[in-house]
Amino acid sequence: xxxxxxxxxxxxxxxxxTLDYLLVENPGDPLPAxxxxxxxxxxxxxxxxxxxxxLIRFIKDPxxxxxxxxxxxxxxxxxxxxxxxxxLIEPMVTIEKEIYAxxxxxxxxxxxLLMVSGxxxxxIEETARHEVGSIVKxxxxxxxxxxxxxxxxxxxxxxxxxxxxxxxxxILTRMIMMVREEDMLLAEINPLAFTxxxxxxxxxxKVILDMNARFRHPDWDSLPSLDEWGNExxxxxxxxxxxxxxxxxxxxxxxxxxxxxxxTCDMVxxxxxxxANFLDIGGGASSGxxxxxxxxxxxxxxxxxxxxxxxxxxxxxxxxxxxxLKALDEKSVDIPxxxxxxxxxxxxxxxxxxxxGIVACTNMEEAVxxxxxAAGEHKTxxxx
Numbered sequence: 001x002x003x004x005x006x007x008x009x010x011x012x013x014x015x016x017x018t019l020d021y022l023l024v025e026n027p028g029d030p031l032p033a034x035x036x037x038x039x040x041x042x043x044x045x046x047x048x049x050x051x052x053x054x055l056i057r058f059i060k061d062p063x064x065x066x067x068x069x070x071x072x073x074x075x076x077x078x079x080x081x082x083x084x085x086x087x088l089i090e091p092m093v094t095i096e097k098e099i100y101a102x103x104x105x106x107x108x109x110x111x112x113l114l115m116v117s118g119x120x121x122x123x124i125e126e127t128a129r130h131e132v133g134s135i136v137k138x139x140x141x142x143x144x145x146x147x148x149x150x151x152x153x154x155x156x157x158x159x160x161x162x163x164x165x166x167x168x169x170x171i172l173t174r175m176i177m178m179v180r181e182e183d184m185l186l187a188e189i190n191p192l193a194f195t196x197x198x199x200x201x202x203x204x205x206k207v208i209l210d211m212n213a214r215f216r217h218p219d220w221d222s223l224p225s226l227d228e229w230g231n232e233x234x235x236x237x238x239x240x241x242x243x244x245x246x247x248x249x250x251x252x253x254x255x256x257x258x259x260x261x262x263x264t265c266d267m268v269x270x271x272x273x274x275x276a277n278f279l280d281i282g283g284g285a286s287s288g289x290x291x292x293x294x295x296x297x298x299x300x301x302x303x304x305x306x307x308x309x310x311x312x313x314x315x316x317x318x319x320x321x322x323x324x325l326k327a328l329d330e331k332s333v334d335i336p337x338x339x340x341x342x343x344x345x346x347x348x349x350x351x352x353x354x355x356x357g358i359v360a361c362t363n364m365e366e367a368v369x370x371x372x373x374a375a376g377e378h379k380t381x382x383x384x
Contacts, residue, residue, distance in 0.1 A: 001046045001207070001208045002205075002207045003085070004042065005021060005086070006207070007205030010178065010207060011187075014174050014182075016202050017199070017202065018201060018202050019091060019198070020035065020090075022035060022088075024070055024089065025086050026084070027071050031066055031067055031070075035089070038058070038061075039062050039092055041058075041070065042088045043076075043088075044088055045085055046232060055073065073087055074087075080299060093197050097160070098119075098193040099191065099192050099193075100116065100190045101175060101192045102114075102206075105142075105185050111140060112176060114138045114139075114151075114175070115135050117135045117136070118155075136154050138154060146173055152165065182209070183210045183216060184207060184208065184210065185208040189205065191204065233297075237296050240293075241282070241289070242280070242281055242282075242293055242296070244277060244293075244296065245279075247265075247275050247276055249275045250276055251274060251304065251305050251371055251375050252277060252303040253276070253306075253309065254308045254309070254310075255308075256281055256310045256315045257282070258280045261280045267368045268372060273372035276297075276302065277300075281315075287323035289323070290319070290322075290327075294306070294324065298331060298333065304335055304378040305335055305372075308324060308337070309368075310339075310341055311343050312342065312346060313343055317341040317343055317348070317349030321349035321350070324339065324358070325352065325356060336371065336375065337358055339361075340361055340366075341360060350362070
């Protein structure tokens, strides 16, 4: 995955309009000349939901607020355990209309998939989940030519009267061709916005390149983040020796062993839940590693419940319990936590957890049912 500014560089080479921007590499660097009366500061981490995580700031008076805003974002990164990364500075614009657009390589269909929605912004996942038909999909052959692409009928009913639809269609067409020509796995714009100042603009850029095609693109070597980890939380886990892959659900999972982790994901799905991740702490995991895994997952504000599922052979269940309790001692957790322990010292581990009011059991099915129900109740409570 590329950083936003690198994705926008590729967008610009394919005629997809973006804002001019500046980059601040280090908080102590001299401040750039103000490029507008109001600005947006965005930390260039390779993960989504930056606004919810406090990694985007709006500056209404650059002369007095810009320096403080940059320092505040640098401090936020440090507090979250993120490595220092550039901060992008863009002019603030006035949005009249925003949509969501993404193009990806759909391997299951062996085609290029365009997905668009008349509603963009930070809540696109919730919109897609609760409003059936809110996202329109269309597939194209990998060999598609731009003159064979017709998209106007996809935008019917989107309240686009008065907006230059032909320009929007052109941007979507160029996105399709860019994914094909640049060997991308994903190009996403959220939001693709109509602004008073500049018309249609890609206000964000999420790009994932197919590294198997790197030999065809020597220009990729100029992209500084190409060989870095695709997700900040995954990078934190890797440095701690923990196998983590982030998914799109809202139930955080910690398991001992890759097989158990996969089985846990499958069972959560079968009971109507959605895993937020695949995480394997490995066999013989210490209490410190369990604590680290919890610390990492608790950074994800979209997780509504956590399940720790451990079968203790080499791993001792009481060590797992101690790691959980240590994490809870250092950081308050306001989401439901369910623990399943089976194996070595399971009774001791369960007693330790239950003494702290944590739901703990030895049966995997019971634990999964409990966490799926808890996640649903927590989400309902948030939105009530």
